[in-house]
Amino acid sequence: MFKFLEIDSAYSRAMFKLVDLILINLLFIVSAVPIITIGAAITSTYTVLFNYTNGNKDRIISRYFQAFRQNWRQSTVVYLFIMLAFCLLTINLFLFPSYDGPLRWLVLISLIIFTVILYLFAIVIFAYLAKFNDSIIKSFQNVLKIILDNIFKSLLILLVTLMPLGIMIIYPQSLALVLYYFIFVGFSMLIYIYTKILSGIFNKYIIID
Numbered sequence: 001m002f003k004f005l006e007i008d009s010a011y012s013r014a015m016f017k018l019v020d021l022i023l024i025n026l027l028f029i030v031s032a033v034p035i036i037t038i039g040a041a042i043t044s045t046y047t048v049l050f051n052y053t054n055g056n057k058d059r060i061i062s063r064y065f066q067a068f069r070q071n072w073r074q075s076t077v078v079y080l081f082i083m084l085a086f087c088l089l090t091i092n093l094f095l096f097p098s099y100d101g102p103l104r105w106l107v108l109i110s111l112i113i114f115t116v117i118l119y120l121f122a123i124v125i126f127a128y129l130a131k132f133n134d135s136i137i138k139s140f141q142n143v144l145k146i147i148l149d150n151i152f153k154s155l156l157i158l159l160v161t162l163m164p165l166g167i168m169i170i171y172p173q174s175l176a177l178v179l180y181y182f183i184f185v186g187f188s189m190l191i192y193i194y195t196k197i198l199s200g201i202f203n204k205y206i207i208i209d
Contacts, residue, residue: 018185020060024048025188027064037072039079039126044068045188046130049195067130075129077136082122089115120147120154123161127198142205150201160193 024045032041047067048060056063092111099107125143128134134142147154164178164186178186 020052020057021188021192022185023060024052024064025183025185027061028187028191029183031064031068036076036079037068039075039077039082040068040072042079042126042191043071043075043129045191046127046195047071049188049192050127050130050199053192053195053199071129074136075126078125078129078139082118082125085118086122089118116158117144117147119161120158123157123194124154124198127194127202131198131202146201146205153197153201157194157197160190160197 027048028041028045031044032038044064044067048064051057051063052060089111093115096108096111101107121143124147125139128139128143128146132139132142164182168175168178
């Protein structure tokens with residue numbers, strides 16, 4: 001009758017995973033609070049969750065902060081570059097309504113494409129830093145190639161990302177619930193889903209000696 005409460009039951013495994021994701025989410029939020037450390041926090045979360053999906057579910061806290069120390073410098077440089085790119089993109093989007101030239105629609109399409117690629121890049125680059133040991137320039141080149149080579153799976157990542165935003169737009173009253181969800185487990189859950197998608201993509205680029 002109470003088999004679902006046994007330690008090896010599907011229910012118990014799901015609860016253990018939820019507790020782990022809550023812990024990882026807390027680690028992410030705490031380490032991202034200084035703002036400048038957000039890049040390192042994302043990379044560390046990816047590192048832990050890549051290991052987690054491979055069955056390495058122990059030493060979550062120590063593995064997280066070890067990854068944080070190892071990736072701090074590179075992840076921060078990448079994060080600052082992405083923030084600069086987003087600022088320039090925001091300025092262009094803000095100025096677009098005042099543009100009335102003959103190439104207006106071409107400019108709009110270009111801005112949309114650039115927005116999508118930049119957003120996907122911001123998601124995939126930190127996963128790449130967690131998985132591979134390359135220079136920043138090489139990482140940038142490889143991530144752009146990975147996105148373009150796997151465009152449909154990349155768009156799936158975008159769809160997963162936009163779901164919470166879509167829920168808030170369709171049901172504005174759910175804003176508080178969505179915010180609570182992200183404070184509780186949302187960031188780690190989202191990155192966990194990303195790792196499931198990206199693991200299959202990255203495995204194609206891993207050379208086995």
